[in-house]
Amino acid sequence: MSEALFLSRGDGRQIDLGTFSMTLKAGGEETGGLFSLLEAEEPPGFGPPLHIHHDAAEAFYVLEGEYVMYLGDREVTCPAGSFIFIPAGMRHGFKVGAVPSRKLNLFFPAAMVGYFDELSAAIARSEADDALDAIATRHAMEIVGPVPGSYV
DSSP states (O other), rough: OOOOOOTTTOOOOEESSOOEEEEEEEEEEHTTTSSSEEEEOTTTTTOOOEEEEOOOEEEEEEEEEEEEEEEEEEEEEEEEEOEEETTTTTOOOEOOOOOOOOEEEEEEEEEEHHHHHHHHHHHTTTTHHHHHHHHHHTTEEEOOOOOOTTTO
16 A cells, blocks of 8 residues: 545445445555445445454444444444444444435454445345355354345
8 A cells, every 4th residue: 555545425336235335435455454444325224134243343433314233232323423333243233213324334454345245246136135144154244133124
């Protein structure tokens, strides 16, 4: 890494995940493996299954709207401006509140870009339901809760 990286709002590589999209702002190649940064725009009620990242910590910064975060046994309401840090190995998940919401996802060290790319491809082939566990496993992620119908 010898060059600075600058992206404006809306810049970055789009990842189509069916019911929502993510924008890759920076991955391991751009950050020397230090972190990855994705921006997510998600519809009301959307959320992933409860899961664990075994190889990376994760952080969220809520830009717009509201999220309910599930952090271990805690449930926390997170309006715009909220910051959440989740250490590697902690069970977590989230659900978008009543309005479309937008957040930044950070992974330390760089992780999960491959997961979202693989999930996008599986969704495009209508194979996401059957492939989700295998995709998660390949990216050191363990699904520990039911998969909401709105996820894939």
